[in-house]
Amino acid sequence: MIIENRIAVITGAGKGIGEAIAYGLAEMNYQTVLIGRNRKNLEQVAAEIVNNGGLAPVIFQLDVTDTPKMKETIQSVISQFGRIDVLVNNAGVYFDGTLELAESEFQTMLNTNLTAQFTLTKEVVPWMEHQGSGYIFNIASRSGKTGYAGSGGYCASKFGMLGLNESLYHELTPKGIKVTALCPGWVNTQMALDAGTPLKAEEMIQPEDLFKTIRYLLQLSPTAIVKEVVIEAPSGIR
Numbered sequence: 367m368i369i370e371n372r373i374a375v376i377t378g379a380g381k382g383i384g385e386a387i388a389y390g391l392a393e394m395n396y397q398t399v400l401i402g403r404n405r406k407n408l409e410q411v412a413a414e415i416v417n418n419g420g421l422a423p424v425i426f427q428l429d430v431t432d433t434p435k436m437k438e439t440i441q442s443v444i445s446q447f448g449r450i451d452v453l454v455n456n457a458g459v460y461f462d463g464t465l466e467l468a469e470s471e472f473q474t475m476l477n478t479n480l481t482a483q484f485t486l487t488k489e490v491v492p493w494m495e496h497q498g499s500g501y502i503f504n505i506a507s508r509s510g511k512t513g514y515a516g517s518g519g520y521c522a523s524k525f526g527m528l529g530l531n532e533s534l535y536h537e538l539t540p541k542g543i544k545v546t547a548l549c550p551g552w553v554n555t556q557m558a559l560d561a562g563t564p565l566k567a568e569e570m571i572q573p574e575d576l577f578k579t580i581r582y583l584l585q586l587s588p589t590a591i592v593k594e595v596v597i598e599a600p601s602g603i604r
């Protein structure tokens with residue numbers, strides 16, 4: 367069967383890392399599906415993709431923690447395109463603190479950074495199983511590998527994401543579906559600034575580096591799999 371266009375669903379595609387991944391996948395001729403809460407940001411990214419000659423993206427303005435809406439969205443993508451080739455679980459939030467966190471902040475991080483990835487992956491995987499192929503990228507963090515003082519809630523959500531990633535890696539690989547977690551240190555986005563990065567913009571990992579990692583992984587042969595990739599900013603190594 368000749369697949370005319372490969373379909374890539376990207377959460378948090380309106381800015382930062384998700385935006386860079388959306389541009390990159392569109393350049394690789396993927397039909398992109400952009401998800402986020404801020405419609406204006408998503409529309410700007412879509413316009414930029416079209417200006418650069420990419421396929422017009424489909425936009426879904428939604429909160430990834432809204433499970434019913436998320437399920438509806440995936441059904442709608444399948445009705446329109448019949449398949450999903452790449453899922454990028456990227457949407458995430460950061461609140462400073464460990465025990466200083468309000469329970470609601472802790473819960474919001476778990477809901478956004480972990481439960482939403484579970485829900486979306488659960489909706490998408492049956493379609494990938496049906497196709498016998500697919501690639502799931504989980505944008506985790508260096509904070510999923512190491513616990514840092516002052517960000518225990520965020521670390522808990524990202525450690526959880528890596529646990530989910532590793533189980534899925536074992537379960538889905540035999541079905542022809544690849545699963546990789548990307549674990550970057552400081553990336554030059556608004557989140558890093560809000561989280562008080564000590565690095566200057568030019569010292570950080572750039573959002574495009576995450577796309578370049580994805581591109582490299584997508585180009586590997588079906589017999590090569592990678593569970594996770596840890597990416598450091600040289601000035602951020604302690």
Ligand SMILES: NC(=O)c1ccc[n+]([C@@H]2O[C@H](COP(=O)([O-])OP(=O)(O)OC[C@H]3O[C@@H](n4cnc5c(N)ncnc54)[C@H](OP(=O)(O)O)[C@@H]3O)[C@@H](O)[C@H]2O)c1
Nearest residue numbers: 378382383402403404429430457458507552553555557558
């Ligand atoms: N920047 C770093 O240093 C760094 C390092 C390691 C890992 N990460 C991870 O990389 C991912 C992207 O972060 P970033 O640095 O690009 O941050 P960012 O610039 O703040 O972008 C976060 C993205 O997530 C989306 N988002 C947040 N909550 C959402 C929700 N409830 N529903 C739908 N979309 C939601 C935002 O879109 P809307 O506002 O439109 O909803 C936005 O597009 C996150 O998972 C983050 O934890 C970042």
